[in-house]
Amino acid sequence: MSGVLDDPPAPRPPSAAGREHRRRTRSWTGSRAVLRIGLVDVAAPLLTYQIARASGAGEVTALLLAGIPAAAGVVVSAVRRASLDVIGALIVGGLVLSAAIGVFTGDPRLILLKGAVGTAAFGAVCLGSLFASRPLLYGLALGFLGRDTPRGRDYADRWQYPGFRRYNYVITAVWGAAYLAEAAVKVGVILTQGPDTALVVTKVLPYAVLAILVPWMLLYGLAAQRRGRRVAARTAGAAPRDTPSPTTGTGHATTR
8 A cells, every 4th residue: 555655756867878968969959050051042152153153154043043042942841841941931932032123124233132122031030029028039939939838838927027128128129239230331331342352241140240240149148047037135034935036937946
């Protein structure tokens, strides 16, 4: 009978080998994603453009051919997932628009400016969402987590905390300003430099901006969590011990 009434044994903590295996798996997955971006989104288009130009193709034709690697990547991803996601649809739509611009105008600068317009539009939407009830990056994060999932509901519940709201407004403002600055640089390069240089800049610059924004956002989030814990510690005497952090919406229950 004691075997029936006794509490079930506590789950074993993951072994060191298991933790190391998961760490290596995450590291390999991240490295593979970076490698894919470097090859498919940057190196392959630039190489395709140079080969096309060396073979006698015009600037417009070479720019259109440079979009083939990205289109191939979308097709492969869609076949694997048996569906076309939003990003893939945007890439395909952009390639179709580029082809239309190239055919009707014959101006390579307009083909390159298309990407700058999209960058500026995203930055403007980010900044415009600061005047809405929820900033854009909050909505994107919630959509990524899934509104009806436990993680999504937990994320949505944190909106009640002022620090969490401030965090989302700040990162949305920074991303919006950064994307507008990126668009301005792209436009300046496209209008003053040749298509060869402009293509390199428009392909490399977005990932350089992300390489700055993503680590900054993570560090800013960690700093916000530390501020939240300090605020929670100062108010621990006046509030229940298991109250979530008023800054980030996270906290830890303590044994009474």
